[in-house]
Amino acid sequence: MGVPGGGCSVVWFRRDLRVEDNPALAAGMRAGAVVAVFVWAPEEEGHYFPGRVSRWWLKHSLSHLDGSLRSLGTPLLTKRSTDSVSSLLEVIKLTGAAQLFFNHLYDPISLVRDHRVKEVLTAEGVSVRSFNADLLYEPWEMLDQEGQPFTTFSGFWDRCLSMPYDPEAPLLPPKRIFPGDVSRCNPDTLVFEDESEKGSNALLARAWSPGWSNADKALTTFLNGPLIEYSKNRRKADSATTSFLSPHLHFGEVSVRKVFHLVRIKQVLWANEGNKAGEESVNLFLKSIGLREYSRYISFNHPYSHERPLLGHLKYFPWVVDEGYFKAWRQGRTGYPLVDAGMRELWATGWLHDRIRVVVSSFFVKVLQLPWRWGMKYFWDTLLDADLESDALGWQYISGTLPDGREFDRLDNPQDALKEKIEGYKFDPNGEYVRRWLPELARLPTEWIHHPWNAPESVLQAAGIELGSNYPLPIVEIDSAKARLEEALTQMWQLEGASQTAIENGMEEGLGDSSESIPIAFPPDTNMEMDTEPIRNNPPHATIRRYEDQMVPSMTSSFIRVEDEETSVDLRSSGDDNRAEVPSNVNTAEEPRREPHGHTIFQTDRTNDAFPQFNFARVRRNSEDSTAESSSTTRRERDGGVVPVWSPSNSTYSDQYRGEDNGIGTSSSYLARRPQAHQLFN
DNA sequence: GCTACATTCTA
DNA sequence: AGAATGTAG
Numbered sequence A: 001m002g003v004p005g006g007g008c009s010v011v012w013f014r015r016d017l018r019v020e021d022n023p024a025l026a027a028g029m030r031a032g033a034v035v036a037v038f039v040w041a042p043e044e045e046g047h048y049f050p051g052r053v054s055r056w057w058l059k060h061s062l063s064h065l066d067g068s069l070r071s072l073g074t075p076l077l078t079k080r081s082t083d084s085v086s087s088l089l090e091v092i093k094l095t096g097a098a099q100l101f102f103n104h105l106y107d108p109i110s111l112v113r114d115h116r117v118k119e120v121l122t123a124e125g126v127s128v129r130s131f132n133a134d135l136l137y138e139p140w141e142m143l144d145q146e147g148q149p150f151t152t153f154s155g156f157w158d159r160c161l162s163m164p165y166d167p168e169a170p171l172l173p174p175k176r177i178f179p180g181d182v183s184r185c186n187p188d189t190l191v192f193e194d195e196s197e198k199g200s201n202a203l204l205a206r207a208w209s210p211g212w213s214n215a216d217k218a219l220t221t222f223l224n225g226p227l228i229e230y231s232k233n234r235r236k237a238d239s240a241t242t243s244f245l246s247p248h249l250h251f252g253e254v255s256v257r258k259v260f261h262l263v264r265i266k267q268v269l270w271a272n273e274g275n276k277a278g279e280e281s282v283n284l285f286l287k288s289i290g291l292r293e294y295s296r297y298i299s300f301n302h303p304y305s306h307e308r309p310l311l312g313h314l315k316y317f318p319w320v321v322d323e324g325y326f327k328a329w330r331q332g333r334t335g336y337p338l339v340d341a342g343m344r345e346l347w348a349t350g351w352l353h354d355r356i357r358v359v360v361s362s363f364f365v366k367v368l369q370l371p372w373r374w375g376m377k378y379f380w381d382t383l384l385d386a387d388l389e390s391d392a393l394g395w396q397y398i399s400g401t402l403p404d405g406r407e408f409d410r411l412d413n414p415q416d417a418l419k420e421k422i423e424g425y426k427f428d429p430n431g432e433y434v435r436r437w438l439p440e441l442a443r444l445p446t447e448w449i450h451h452p453w454n455a456p457e458s459v460l461q462a463a464g465i466e467l468g469s470n471y472p473l474p475i476v477e478i479d480s481a482k483a484r485l486e487e488a489l490t491q492m493w494q495l496e497g498a499s500q501t502a503i504e505n506g507m508e509e510g511l512g513d514s515s516e517s518i519p520i521a522f523p524p525d526t527n528m529e530m531d532t533e534p535i536r537n538n539p540p541h542a543t544i545r546r547y548e549d550q551m552v553p554s555m556t557s558s559f560i561r562v563e564d565e566e567t568s569v570d571l572r573s574s575g576d577d578n579r580a581e582v583p584s585n586v587n588t589a590e591e592p593r594r595e596p597h598g599h600t601i602f603q604t605d606r607t608n609d610a611f612p613q614f615n616f617a618r619v620r621r622n623s624e625d626s627t628a629e630s631s632s633t634t635r636r637e638r639d640g641g642v643v644p645v646w647s648p649s650n651s652t653y654s655d656q657y658r659g660e661d662n663g664i665g666t667s668s669s670y671l672a673r674r675p676q677a678h679q680l681f682n
Numbered sequence B: 001g002c003t004a005c006a007t008t009c010t011a
Numbered sequence C: 001a002g003a004a005t006g007t008a009g
Helices: A023-031 A041-049 A052-072 A084-095 A110-121 A153-163 A195-202 A212-224 A227-233 A248-250 A254-271 A276-299 A313-317 A323-331 A337-348 A356-368 A372-382 A386-400 A414-418 A423-427 A432-437 A457-462 A478-505 A654-662
Strands: A007-013 A033-042 A076-080 A099-103 A126-133 A318-320 A545-547
Touching: A007 A023, A007 A084, A023 A099, A023 A126, A033 A052, A033 A084, A041 A110, A041 A254, A052 A076, A052 A195, A052 A212, A052 A372, A076 A084, A084 A110, A084 A313, A099 A110, A099 A313, A110 A126, A126 A356, A126 A386, A153 A276, A212 A227, A212 A248, A212 A254, A227 A276, A254 A276, A313 A478, A318 A478, A323 A337, A323 A356, A323 A372, A337 A356, A337 A372, A337 A423, A337 A432, A356 A372, A356 A386, A356 A478
Parallel strands: A007 A033, A007 A099, A033 A076, A099 A126
Antiparallel strands: A318 A545
């Protein structure tokens, strides 16, 4: 029902690269002619410039979208920019548009940027409206009985599933779009990969097909196939039984509401058939969708959750700042087969099964005790479905820095693999996964495949393995990791207590936000250097620790900064910036397997410092400040354009950091056991 | 049917 | 670690 000649509006595409169930696009069409725009301004992301594979995906997704839009009547106008706001303004001026529509994003940078978009454009007389296209429910709709945000996933998710109103039903794709006049706009050609990356990226197309209609196909395939056995198969590290939707979801190629809706239909169907396993599968799958929702929720309520633990005491954990460990982990040379296989797969394919993500990340945090943000950043750089909010949630969960995450002092990883029943044998009982990604261990019998260090010399010899040269000995022994972890925890509590005391004694700023502790730098460049010398076992050097508070760059309210303000540990081995070579010693040739993907927990994020403070109380509905149609809104005002209000004056990053650490209150038994450790903030 | 022990899962 | 669920006897 678009009216040519009516107003022209700009629809700003971001991570909502689809034409179906796209509220901003639908609103633009309702308003008349549409100018569809995508602005590529990666500098605004600061540290989180998208990684190679992620950019590869984006490139294809955009061209797919452009094709769809063209066939509907209008092209996708692309702009290269370092400042989204001014680019939008320019497009609006050149097209004579009177309105701007876009869909919400919830990462910290977008929250600030989008708020500014509204401010600036509204001041210019442009009517701006934004919509929910990414979530079942907006974060500000989800509050507990007391009207407070939830602090645990289960509380949150239970509520999502029992809301008095359903998530909006998906919108149908448009039949035709009336094009706005873009003749005065100069589209920019966007460059997403450099020459050196093309080769590595070529492999990706074999396994993945970006683009909204492909996302839709993936969804259908999953619904009609693997979903029903999702529960049963979820442990298998190697099988293609996940939905493979995560990258599609990250870029908004498919609407979660549609996913939710269709999955529920299946659920009802199976419930009627009494298919218990099917129902269970649906619940599990939905839960993973819920985690994604929750990651946005957390990000919205705690915009610094990608860089600071939600549980404040972790600030005092003495992380091991060891480049050697970090590198060994990246290269898949830790000496723990399952971990190494995972890291090789990640590098080679940009994807990992969720279970393996858990294995490699908890190894990273608990055994290596490296700062979790480093791991998160590496995931950001290498994962096809890298997603700031999800990855932050995943790493915080693993790190034990969430009220309902795994407890920090629990070390439950590969070692147990030793005692059978361990991760290794649990996720990869026959060692197939390890053999695929660690060809050097391929000939080792299953009995030893997950713990070659225990294998008799004769067996190793027969398998052609020489530990320490062929394949590394464990970089850290589990036992020493355990001891080290305990020591570190003791230290952490001591420091915590000391700072607590300092505060009580009036030394307000007793804690060392930036004072006494040296912030841990952002991870050094994380390039794969497969050809370097074999990792030595048990590095001789003493362990260096730094107290957390991995401060990262800051984003001023005005925007993105790009410089680092963290003291860099400076260990770079910069010259070798060979981002992505697929490790040559990996069995990539294998069967044309599909790389999986799943919903995962993980993803990454960025940093900032002057942190925006979102004030729930101030949230208001857009209907008040913008266009018509507010009145026509139905009950939940679907597109209601509710927008978070950011009030810079409210508080600054450091204020809140000091004051209350922002985190989520502590409530876990973990903390209960350490009474001296804080009480909730709030 | 019930207790005692074992296994599984936890966002 | 602790809850929950499952199994053997």
